[in-house]
Amino acid sequence: DAGVTQSPTHLIKTRGQQVTLRCSPKSGHDTVSWYQQALGQGPQFIFQYYEEEERQRGNFPDRFSGHQFPNYSSELNVNALLLGDSALYLCASSFFLQGSGEKLLFGSGTQLSVL
Amino acid sequence: GEDVEQSLFLSVREGDSSVINCTYTDSSSTYLYWYKQEPGAGLQLLTYIFSNMDMKQDQRLTVLLNKKDKHLSLRIADTQTGDSAIYFCAERGGGADGLTFGKGTHLIIQP
Numbered sequence: 001d002a003g004v005t006q007s008p009t010h011l012i013k014t015r016g017q018q019v020t021l022r023c024s025p026k027s028g029h030d031t032v033s034w035y036q037q038a039l040g041q042g043p044q045f046i047f048q049y050y051e052e053e054e055r056q057r058g059n060f061p062d063r064f065s066g067h068q069f070p071n072y073s074s075e076l077n078v079n080a081l082l083l084g085d086s087a088l089y090l091c092a093s094s095f096f097l098q099g100s101g102e103k104l105l106f107g108s109g110t111q112l113s114v115l
Numbered sequence: 116g117e118d119v120e121q122s123l124f125l126s127v128r129e130g131d132s133s134v135i136n137c138t139y140t141d142s143s144s145t146y147l148y149w150y151k152q153e154p155g156a157g158l159q160l161l162t163y164i165f166s167n168m169d170m171k172q173d174q175r176l177t178v179l180l181n182k183k184d185k186h187l188s189l190r191i192a193d194t195q196t197g198d199s200a201i202y203f204c205a206e207r208g209g210g211a212d213g214l215t216f217g218k219g220t221h222l223i224i225q226p
Contacts, residue, residue: 045213
């Protein structure tokens with residue numbers, strides 16, 4: 001089992017451009033969450049997708065959008081890139097078991113640099 | 116909003132115990148987690164504890180939760196060089212808007 005896979009691993013964009021990051025969840029997981037980790041900071045929650053719909057959203061502008069496909073894979077799209085969007089973007093998959101806690105399995109991330 | 120605080124650095128000698136501390140503000144936290152991040156890697160879930168528990172042990176790891184003081188700790192027994200990493204405390208609040216992470220504690224192992 002490959003676990004959570006993200007692509008690409010590294011990406012360089014310029015201000016104003018748009019970017020799409022991709023994530024394939026662990027086999028058997030049905031929920032995908034996206035986090036942004038700036039240098040020296042902890043990850044910050046962007047949003048979560050379940051059954052192809054955005055279920056929860058953190059404090060991020062509408063420039064950040066996503067999608068979940070029927071096979072549970074997911075995309076994160078960021079429009080009108082700003083220098084401050086430079087960060088490691090982490091995808092996490094999970095299968096929520098009531099009473100057992102939601103155990104997030106993280107991928108290795110996509111390092112986005114905006115110049 | 117919710118906040119999670121951790122010390123930035125902890126230095127211990129190989130073979131000693133490491134204790135990493137964390138405080139949080141959300142009194143409606145349901146689960147609290149410890150994640151480990153090695154350079155260039157994603158986050159690895161080490162352990163988690165439900166908010167109605169006060170202790171959980173898993174091999175070399177012991178988690179203590181003081182819900183009254185909103186204080187969480189992770190003890191690593193017999194610390195090894197492979198334990199060198201950044202350790203993140205995280206909580207899931209009652210509002211369940213994803214996990215709220217601290218800034219991470221860099222664990223430095225001295226030979």
